[in-house]
Amino acid sequence: MKLIIGLGNPGKEYKDTRHNIGFAAIKKFADDIGVSNFKNKFKGIVGEINYKGEKLILLQPQTFMNLSGNSVVEAVNFYKINPEKDIIVVYDDMDLDIGKLRIRLKGSAGGHNGIKSIISHIGDKFPRIKVGIGKSKSREATVNYVLGRFSKSEREDIDENLTVILKILDEFVTEENLEKIMCKYNKK
Incomplete structure (x- = not known):
């Protein structure tokens, strides 16, 4: 069983904002593999599917x-999932x-409050x-920046990233060696 989490608001x-890139990745992955039965559960929106011999849970915390x-902690505890190998979180990084x-x-939260919250729980x-x-150009502008939308040229890079994220998530389902995935995709 694998839990795939996308962070956002x-x-x-907040739709299509920089801060919601995790939600966008989950939606694109769900569309790609045919998950359409989303329900409100675990203070989030949850979709489930059997995929490549694994039960997948897709979570967008609300x-x-x-x-x-x-x-996240509610889902991890309910399914008794091992966070070190059976969850993956997709989120924005400034x-x-x-x-x-x-x-x-x-690793650390690196200043990301969503990750900081997850770390405090699991x-x-x-x-x-x-x-x-x-x-962002200044610390004061950070909130407006992360809650802003991508420009047209930025959107092209983000769409390319989402395509790569689909490949990573697909491999995460079947590949036991997560370091192998990391080495393959951390080349850029």
Whole structure:
């Protein structure tokens, strides 16, 4: 069983914002593999499917970004999932340029409040895909930046990233060696 989590903020006003890249990845993956039976569960929206011999749970926490861990811990505890090898979290990262992706098997929150919330509930040992959204021009502008939308040229890079994320998530389902996936996709 695998739990794939995409971080974002609920509500139409946040759709397609930089901060919601995790939600976008989950939606694209769900569409790609045919998950359409989403339900409200675990303070989130959850879809389930049997895929390539694994039960997959797709989760979009609806707690707002800063409380994502409240949703994640409920799903992890309910399914008795091992975070170190059976979950993966997709989220935005301002420390990476647009068009860059990084997979990590564990680590700090790096200033990301959604990841900080998850770490406070399940620890820091869980795989993650960090999607570069670039930096805001100033610290004061950060909130507006992450809640802003991508430009047309940025959107092209993000769409390319989403295609690569689909490949990573597909391999995450069947590949036992997560370091192999990390080495393959952390080349950029």
